Amino acid sequence: MEYVLSVIVLMGIYIILSTSFNLIIGYGGLISIAHPIFFAIGAYTTGLCSLHFNTFPLVSLLLSGAAAIVFSLMLSLSSLRISGDYLLITSIGFQLGLLEVIKHLGFTGGASGLGNIPNVVIDLDRSGFFAASSVSIALLVVLFIRWILNGPYGLLISAMRDDEVAFVALGRNAMKIKLVIFAIGSGCAGLAGGLYAYYYQYVSPEQFEILQSSMILTMVVVGGMGSQWGPVVGAVLLLFMPQAIGFLNFPPSVMAPLQGLIYSLLVIIFMFLRPQGLLAARKRVQ
Amino acid sequence: MTVIIRIERLCKSFGGIVVADNFSLDISAGEILGLIGPNGAGKTSLFNLISGIYPADSGAIYLHDKALTHLSMAQRSRSGISRTWQNMRLFSTMSVIENLLVATRLYQGERLFSVLFHLKELKKIDEASREKGFQILKRMNLESLMDASITDLTFGQQKLVGLARALMHDGSCLLLDEPMAGVEGAAYELMGDIVREQAQLGRAVCVVEHNISFVKHLCKTAVFMANGKILERGNIDQLLASQTLETLYFGGQRS
Amino acid sequence: MTFEFLLQILWTGVAVASYVVLFSMAFALILKVVKIWNFTQAGLMGASFYTIYICLNYFALPLLPAVVIGYGVTVCAALLFNRWVIETLRARNSSSLTFFILTLVISQFMIYFFALCFGTEPLSLSKNIMSGVHLVGGIVISNWDLQAVGLTTGVLLVLYVFLNQTNMGQFMSAVADNASLAKLYGIDVSRVYIYTFCIAAFLMTVGMYLFGLKVSMIPETPLQMMLFAVIATLLGGIGNIFGAALAAVLLSLIQALSIFVIPSKWQSLILYVFLFVTILFFPQGFSIAKLKSLLQFKRT
Numbered sequence: 001m002e003y004v005l006s007v008i009v010l011m012g013i014y015i016i017l018s019t020s021f022n023l024i025i026g027y028g029g030l031i032s033i034a035h036p037i038f039f040a041i042g043a044y045t046t047g048l049c050s051l052h053f054n055t056f057p058l059v060s061l062l063l064s065g066a067a068a069i070v071f072s073l074m075l076s077l078s079s080l081r082i083s084g085d086y087l088l089i090t091s092i093g094f095q096l097g098l099l100e101v102i103k104h105l106g107f108t109g110g111a112s113g114l115g116n117i118p119n120v121v122i123d124l125d126r127s128g129f130f131a132a133s134s135v136s137i138a139l140l141v142v143l144f145i146r147w148i149l150n151g152p153y154g155l156l157i158s159a160m161r162d163d164e165v166a167f168v169a170l171g172r173n174a175m176k177i178k179l180v181i182f183a184i185g186s187g188c189a190g191l192a193g194g195l196y197a198y199y200y201q202y203v204s205p206e207q208f209e210i211l212q213s214s215m216i217l218t219m220v221v222v223g224g225m226g227s228q229w230g231p232v233v234g235a236v237l238l239l240f241m242p243q244a245i246g247f248l249n250f251p252p253s254v255m256a257p258l259q260g261l262i263y264s265l266l267v268i269i270f271m272f273l274r275p276q277g278l279l280a281a282r283k284r285v286q
Numbered sequence: 287m288t289v290i291i292r293i294e295r296l297c298k299s300f301g302g303i304v305v306a307d308n309f310s311l312d313i314s315a316g317e318i319l320g321l322i323g324p325n326g327a328g329k330t331s332l333f334n335l336i337s338g339i340y341p342a343d344s345g346a347i348y349l350h351d352k353a354l355t356h357l358s359m360a361q362r363s364r365s366g367i368s369r370t371w372q373n374m375r376l377f378s379t380m381s382v383i384e385n386l387l388v389a390t391r392l393y394q395g396e397r398l399f400s401v402l403f404h405l406k407e408l409k410k411i412d413e414a415s416r417e418k419g420f421q422i423l424k425r426m427n428l429e430s431l432m433d434a435s436i437t438d439l440t441f442g443q444q445k446l447v448g449l450a451r452a453l454m455h456d457g458s459c460l461l462l463d464e465p466m467a468g469v470e471g472a473a474y475e476l477m478g479d480i481v482r483e484q485a486q487l488g489r490a491v492c493v494v495e496h497n498i499s500f501v502k503h504l505c506k507t508a509v510f511m512a513n514g515k516i517l518e519r520g521n522i523d524q525l526l527a528s529q530t531l532e533t534l535y536f537g538g539q540r541s
Numbered sequence: 542m543t544f545e546f547l548l549q550i551l552w553t554g555v556a557v558a559s560y561v562v563l564f565s566m567a568f569a570l571i572l573k574v575v576k577i578w579n580f581t582q583a584g585l586m587g588a589s590f591y592t593i594y595i596c597l598n599y600f601a602l603p604l605l606p607a608v609v610i611g612y613g614v615t616v617c618a619a620l621l622f623n624r625w626v627i628e629t630l631r632a633r634n635s636s637s638l639t640f641f642i643l644t645l646v647i648s649q650f651m652i653y654f655f656a657l658c659f660g661t662e663p664l665s666l667s668k669n670i671m672s673g674v675h676l677v678g679g680i681v682i683s684n685w686d687l688q689a690v691g692l693t694t695g696v697l698l699v700l701y702v703f704l705n706q707t708n709m710g711q712f713m714s715a716v717a718d719n720a721s722l723a724k725l726y727g728i729d730v731s732r733v734y735i736y737t738f739c740i741a742a743f744l745m746t747v748g749m750y751l752f753g754l755k756v757s758m759i760p761e762t763p764l765q766m767m768l769f770a771v772i773a774t775l776l777g778g779i780g781n782i783f784g785a786a787l788a789a790v791l792l793s794l795i796q797a798l799s800i801f802v803i804p805s806k807w808q809s810l811i812l813y814v815f816l817f818v819t820i821l822f823f824p825q826g827f828s829i830a831k832l833k834s835l836l837q838f839k840r841t
Contacts, residue, residue: 031641078821079820096813099807214646264649
């Protein structure tokens, strides 16, 4: 039971990550693989706030989201000013670079990570509470993003994706929209990071390397890039995969690359055979 | 007649290819100017220079006496430049009315803040826009296709939607890039009528066209362009009778 | 800080620049002619390295045959990649998003595969990192340094002659300029692509050979090296292969000289700072004109 609840917590976190990444890459067309770094920033922010200032959990989570948004602007403002094509390269650099910084800073705990994050759930069934919170927050995030996409702002996002030149020629500020999409997506990732830090009470840089990028990308590609529920399906399915191969009882040094191998292979297969993913994006009009 | 758009000594070249060679032109309110010339004359490039897709090498463009030189494409558009495209550039995953809704010059939904906190006002503005879009589509006999997907329309209908989108944008300067290409029958007449109506409303209209009969039908004056230069400007009938045009279009005298 | 020390740092910087130059030129060449950002390069570089490694350590082959086999494997992988991936995506008219993601993920796939086979322990091609050294005017010059500089200069010269004097070299320039026009003139574009990948694979293999003799690496290392190559390509100006080479040398030197200014633990960050400076200020490549205008805050 304990085990099932921990999987549910993780599922909620990854639903937030995949849905928010889908907003950035599937809807915004912004090719960035740096999503895990905003996840990391959120996790570290919550960890540090909780450890040093004992902030109220909801406040930490909000601060995590805000910190992720600030960092996302650093990345998006610098890269998008020039051209969206360069965003991929700068996002790789941003992720690897910031991870290097985290590994060398004292107050983040360096390469060995930040531990002893205080437990904020007392007097309650810990796993149960986290499972419920995780799923609720995930649901809220998915509904929020759906609400934006189905509203007037979503109209802009679709038009921009369809033909950016015509879009700008109508007087729309494409750059601002991209910045906003990137900020919202990254902010949600930061939120997920906060949740992660509170549950596991330990955060370390290697949890946010390129393997994470692969995992989240796989969830979005397999689930369906640019579809609203696709990433949710992708997240749920792909979280069961490690459980499935977990039965093979390989040592961890084999498990991690094996997972990465399977994730990359899935992306490759899907991009060749079924690029629209499992849940193809519906057109706005049926 | 007030001059709406004034182009002064515009120069632009791409490597060795000159698309604008000390080009000067002005278009007044209510005028429908035809822009004709062989392929590669620089007609679409001129539109692109006015829209701001690429900057000119030198020279200036004034809209209502305000210089456009340092304005971005979006800013120029909001100042009042509306245009259609040779290859239409409609938003293919959206419906007809949605294509129009995003075309209004000031789109309130562009501010996320408004979307989050001023939803009621936004709804009112949205309704007004929808009504305006509906009226434009009705004028084109397309109101029944309001919610149809762009990909379900015929070529002619798509061209009309392109024009509708430009009209929705409501700029004082209307640039039409080969609006009649591939269009025939009823749509042809309709387009001509609509463009004339728009000019009567006070817009400055410039039409790039290869379809000479459409140009004759619609424009009183025209400009004949080649190699980025204006070779002749004037009354449409005079222009069409000119020798230069014959040589450049047909490679020699016909008669 | 003595003059000798400075010279030593400069020399070592130049020597180390050798493999960076080779990787950068490989990346820049493919970008120039085939017109794709070949993020699969990291995977191909890994393939080179690990093939040479297996040949040396499992089949006990001498160095030269091992490197040749390494090249063979890399070329095959590159050509298969060109045939199955690039051509398929081109035929489908795929967006640049698809190209980017797919090439990057293929690299990742290969890296995970190597991690599975070889673990994450650092591996090197040489039994001992220290090779023979000479002392010239107080500066330590190792055999590896000489080999690196010599080999790279040789490769650069041959490449220069090839690109400018041979027919194929000129075809490559033509295709780089305008592939459809080149086709109209009767140039076999697919053949040009094959040659391009063969040359790039050669550059990668020689680079990995030098790299593997000097440094020990883990499966992710090629990703960082590739990032360096990308920055050099950008800085040198897209389409300018020798510009990329020059940029690679300069970046290596700056990285080496940075030891005088910042503590060594932060040295690895220099790369990322370069990346941002390049993208922010010189996205079209470095030029004196751009530098001047930036310094004067002029509008470009």
